[in-house]
Amino acid sequence: xxxxxxxxxxxxxxxxxxxxxxxxxxxxxxxxxxxxxxxxxxxxxxxxxxxxxxxxxxxxxxxxxxxxxxxxxxxxxxxxxxxxxxxxxxxxxxxxxxxxxxxxxxxxxxxxxxxxxxxxxxxxxxxxxxxxxxxxxxxxxxxxxxxxxxxxxxxxxxxxxxxxxxxxxxxxxxxxxxxxxxxxxxxxxxxxxxxxxxxxxxxxxxxxxxxxxxxxxxxxxxxxxxxxxxxxxxxxxxxxxxxxxxxxxxxxxxxxxxxxxxxxxxxxxxxxxxxxxxxxxxxxxxxxxxxxxxxxxxxxxxxxxxxxxxxxxxxxxxxxxxxxxxxxxxxxxxxxxxxxxxxxxxxxxxxxxxxxxxxxxxxxxxx
Amino acid sequence: xxxxxxxxxxxxxxxxxxxxxxxxxxxxxxxxxxxxxxxxxxxxxxxxxxxxxxxxxxxxxxxxxxxxxxxxxxxxxxxxxxxxxxxxxxxxxxxxxxxxxxxxxxxxxxxxxxxxxxxxxxxxxxxxxxxxxxxxxxxxxxxxxxxxxxxxxxxxxxxxxxxxxxxxxxxxxxxxxxxxxxxxxxxxxxxxxxxxxxxxxxxxxxxxxxxxxxxxxxxxxxxxxxxxx
Numbered sequence: 001x002x003x004x005x006x007x008x009x010x011x012x013x014x015x016x017x018x019x020x021x022x023x024x025x026x027x028x029x030x031x032x033x034x035x036x037x038x039x040x041x042x043x044x045x046x047x048x049x050x051x052x053x054x055x056x057x058x059x060x061x062x063x064x065x066x067x068x069x070x071x072x073x074x075x076x077x078x079x080x081x082x083x084x085x086x087x088x089x090x091x092x093x094x095x096x097x098x099x100x101x102x103x104x105x106x107x108x109x110x111x112x113x114x115x116x117x118x119x120x121x122x123x124x125x126x127x128x129x130x131x132x133x134x135x136x137x138x139x140x141x142x143x144x145x146x147x148x149x150x151x152x153x154x155x156x157x158x159x160x161x162x163x164x165x166x167x168x169x170x171x172x173x174x175x176x177x178x179x180x181x182x183x184x185x186x187x188x189x190x191x192x193x194x195x196x197x198x199x200x201x202x203x204x205x206x207x208x209x210x211x212x213x214x215x216x217x218x219x220x221x222x223x224x225x226x227x228x229x230x231x232x233x234x235x236x237x238x239x240x241x242x243x244x245x246x247x248x249x250x251x252x253x254x255x256x257x258x259x260x261x262x263x264x265x266x267x268x269x270x271x272x273x274x275x276x277x278x279x280x281x282x283x284x285x286x287x288x289x290x291x292x293x294x295x296x297x298x299x300x301x302x303x304x305x306x307x308x309x310x311x312x313x314x315x316x317x318x319x320x321x322x323x324x325x326x327x328x329x330x331x332x333x334x335x336x337x338x339x340x341x342x343x344x345x346x347x348x349x350x351x352x353x354x355x356x357x358x359x360x361x362x363x364x365x366x367x
Numbered sequence: 368x369x370x371x372x373x374x375x376x377x378x379x380x381x382x383x384x385x386x387x388x389x390x391x392x393x394x395x396x397x398x399x400x401x402x403x404x405x406x407x408x409x410x411x412x413x414x415x416x417x418x419x420x421x422x423x424x425x426x427x428x429x430x431x432x433x434x435x436x437x438x439x440x441x442x443x444x445x446x447x448x449x450x451x452x453x454x455x456x457x458x459x460x461x462x463x464x465x466x467x468x469x470x471x472x473x474x475x476x477x478x479x480x481x482x483x484x485x486x487x488x489x490x491x492x493x494x495x496x497x498x499x500x501x502x503x504x505x506x507x508x509x510x511x512x513x514x515x516x517x518x519x520x521x522x523x524x525x526x527x528x529x530x531x532x533x534x535x536x537x538x539x540x541x542x543x544x545x546x547x548x549x550x551x552x553x554x555x556x557x558x559x560x561x562x563x564x565x566x567x568x569x570x571x572x573x574x575x576x577x578x579x580x581x582x583x584x585x586x587x588x589x590x591x592x593x594x595x596x
Contacts, residue, residue, distance in 0.1 A: 002468070002476055009467040009508070275463050278424060280452025280528075281480040282445065359451075360424045362459055363415055363536055 002276075003289030007296060014297060017261050021301025022308070024257060025339050028250035029309040032331050035243035037324035042236045044173025045109070045138070045180035047226060050116045051087075051208035053215050055080075055223040062224060062232035064091050064176070068202035073220035077207040080218065084211040087117030088204035090188035093178065095156035099146025106141060106155070107175035110188020110204075117208050119182050124149035124168030132187055134167040141179035142169060144322070157191050176233060251342045259346025262294060266350040270357055277359035287351040294347040295340075302336050369400030370435055370454075370531035370564040372421070377430030377440075379416050379587075390416040392587040394430070398580075403555050403565035405575035407592065408584035414568045415536060417584065421566060422455050422534045423447040434531060452481050456525030456563075458535040458554065463521065464509035470520045471496060471505040477527040488527075495523040499553060515546040522554050526561065533558050535567040539574055551577050 007014045046054075055077035060067035069077070069088070078086035090110035098104050111117035113127055119136055127134050137147070147153055149169050154161050164183070172180045183191075185204065193201040207221070215223050224232070231237055266273070273286055309327065316323040377394040380387050390413040398404055406414045419425040421432055423439055426447075431438045439450055451457075464473045471492055478488035496505050499519045504512060512520065518538055525533050535554060539547025551567070551574045558565035567578060575581050583592040 002465075002479060005472065006467045271463075272465055275459065275465070276476070276480065277448070278422075278451065278457055278459070279477055279480055279524075280448050280450075280455075282448050285480060360419055362457070362463060363419055363424065 001289065001292055003292040004296065006289075007293055013265075014293070017258075017265075018297045018300045018304070020261060021254075021258060021298055021339075021343065022304045024250070024254040025302045025305035025335070026308050026312075028247065028254060028339060029305055029327070029331070029335050030312065030325070031243070031246045031250050032335050033309060033313060033325045033327045034323075035240075035247065036328060036331055037326040038239055038243065039230075039236075040326050041174045041177050041324040042239065043175055043230050043233045045107070045175040046230055046233070048119075048172045049089075049208050049226065051210055051226065052212070053209040053223045053225055054229045055207040055209055055221040058217070058220060058222055060222070062222065062229065063234065064205055065234065067205050069204045069207060069221065071203040074203045074207050076218070077209065077221045077223065080209070080214065080223075082211040082213045083209050085116050086210070087111060087115035087208040088185060089117045089206050089208055090185055090192065090202075091175070091205040092157070092188060092192045093176070094191070096145060096153055098144050103156075104144060105178045107178040107180050108135075108155075108157075108188060108191065109175065109180055109182050110185035111182055112185050115208075116210055119170040119172045119180075121168040122171050124166070127167055127182070127184055129184070131165075131167060131184060133162060133164050134183070135164045136168040136170045136182040137166050138170055138172055138174070138179045138181065140174065140322075141181055142166070144179065158194075162191070177235070251338055254339055255342035255346035257346075258294070258298070258343040259349050262290065262347045262350040263353060266290065266353045270353075271361060273354055273357045274359050274361035277357060278362035283351075283355040286354045290347060290350050290354060291344070294344055294350075298340050298343045302339060306332055306336070369562045371398065371400060371433075372532065372564055372566075373397040373431075373433040374417075374421070375431045375433070377417070377420065377432065378428045379413070379420060379425065380428045389587050391420070391427075391584075391589075394587075394589040396582060396589060396591075398564055398566075400564065401559055401562045402580065403558055403567070403578045404580050404582060405567045405569060405578035406582045406584060406589075407569060407572060407575045409570065412584040413587040414584045417589070418534055418536055418566060418568045421532070422457060423450045453528065454531045456528060456530035456533045458518070458521045458525045458533070458538050460537045460540045464512075464517055464524070466508070466510045469506050469508055470501055470512060470516070470523075473509055473520055474524050474527045477524055481528055483528075491527060491529075492523075495526055496520075498557070499523050514542050515550060518542060518550045519553065522550070522557060526557055526563075529561070531564060533563050533565045535565065535569075537569055538567065539569065539571055544571075544573065547571070547574060548577070 056062050056067040057069045074088050092108045094106050094108050095103050096106050149166050152163050152165050154163050189201050215225055313325050313327055316325050374394050374396050379391040380389050382388055408414045420427050427440045432440050474492040475488055496502050501519055504516055538550055569575055581592040582589055
């Protein structure tokens with residue numbers, strides 16, 4: 001393959017192009033990783049709910065912050081047709097001081113033990129009905145707070161401070177860009193509505209539902225699937241648009257840069273292409289040579305960028321201020337495949353240029 | 368099989384109307400098998416245009432070019448490429464070797480384009496390089512070869528696909544007269560040994576005199592020239 005032989009003989013030239021591909025691929029991977037990380041921060045706990053749908057109060061506009069469900073409307077949602085299991089869940093934001101004394105936010109989620117709202121404990125123990133000031137903390141909270149199972153933590157809420165004991169560790173992620181911490185729903189009601197008579201207190205913020213055909217607007221509530229619920233987390237849609245735009249720009253700019261590089265390379269070789277055509281080479285044969293070079297350069301560039309991105313992720317995770325970045329196999333596969341396709345699409349311009357070269361230039365003469 | 372060439376009523380006009388340039392006017396000639404013909408003439412006389420049309424690089428405005436009875440003036444672009452691949456060997460002006468390939472690879476690229484058997488191509492490349500005294504330079508990059516060596520590699524490349532026609536464009540343009548003479552002599556020997564048909568375009572009468580026959584072009588018109596300097 002003459003195209004690959006040329007690469008071997010012009011290592012520096014092609015290594016520089018591969019470096020550009022590496023940098024573009026690395027940039028796009030980092031944007032994707034940051035996008036995934038932000039998504040996880042926005043509501044991985046919501047995605048991890050053991051539920052098919054989430055019910056909000058009818059006027060909440062699918063906002064967990066605004067949603068307040070009375071006992072009656074929560075029961076209506078829980079007993080709606082198609083529901084096989086349900087759990088009432090309360091949400092309130094609170095403060096704590098991390099290991100360096102910085103005030104941070106934490107998402108308190110109140111649940112009832114034994115329901116589908118109960119998180120899976122990875123270390124320590126579950127909460128029982130008597131654990132009024134016990135909590136289950138996400139590992140990200142423990143890392144940021146510098147705490148462990150069995151420690152106590154002061155939580156600031158409204159005008160007071162309450163001391164909770166960390167009874168167990170969970171791996172549920174974040175909720176509303178805050179680490180998720182689970183407490184008993186009774187405690188949640190006390191924290192959020194302590195001075196309101198019990199009969200007037202809402203029973204939950206949302207209701208988790210399992211079953212089929214659960215979504216829709218009903219008289220006392222509105223139920224949506226988890227994807228819709230995620231998209232309606234405050235700030236998520238704007239964040240998603242930004243990340244998607246960055247990705248698209250990354251792919252487009254990548255394709256254009258790679259395309260331009262190969263186009264310039266092809267322009268520099270017009271005389272040689274003319275000679276090859278004069279020797280009888282068809283445009284398709286020559287385009288295959290360009291394509292082989294593009295594929296090799298893209299493969300090398302992307303192959304280098306993957307471990308580079310992973311190493312950066314590891315590095316960022318070691319920083320005291322956690323940067324929300326996460327890579328999944330899907331991120332790598334999708335990003336690599338899309339970059340590959342866009343890079344090759346960009347290189348198609350070179351293919352057009354190859355087809356346009358007139359073999360007569362081999363004789364130093366233009367028509 | 369010895370090749371035959373018949374050029375009849377051949378015209379090439381660039382542009383149209385008042386801007387039209389009649390590069391080749393009603394050219395007529397035919398060759399005998401194994402003949403080596405030189406076409407001479409001043410710059411701009413149309414000799415390279417004539418060579419390009421015979422080689423399937425340019426389509427004539429009118430007329431016919433019959434190679435072994437087949438009119439190549441009627442070929443499509445794709446057919447022209449196939450004709451060049453199978454039936455034509457070109458020796459271009461200097462420096463038309465691929466610079467990133469070795470002398471040997473420059474020969475093998477012809478086979479890669481044509482898709483022939485690799486082992487047979489390797490054998491043929493070795494044989495041609497040997498015959499042209501280039502065996503020891505086979506692994507040298509084209510950029511490391513001297514002008515004379517490059518032209519000899521170009522001759523070997525032109526013979527690689529065992530063409531019916533060997534077309535040569537100013538082969539001595541970048542060589543001194545002694546080296547140029549050696550290159551043309553070896554070219555003619557290779558063409559005659561293989562019973563090919565050779566056509567060489569040159570402005571150098573000394574080189575033209577080495578050919579069997581000389582045709583002269585002037586303002587696009589072709590005529591037989593007597594073999595005198």
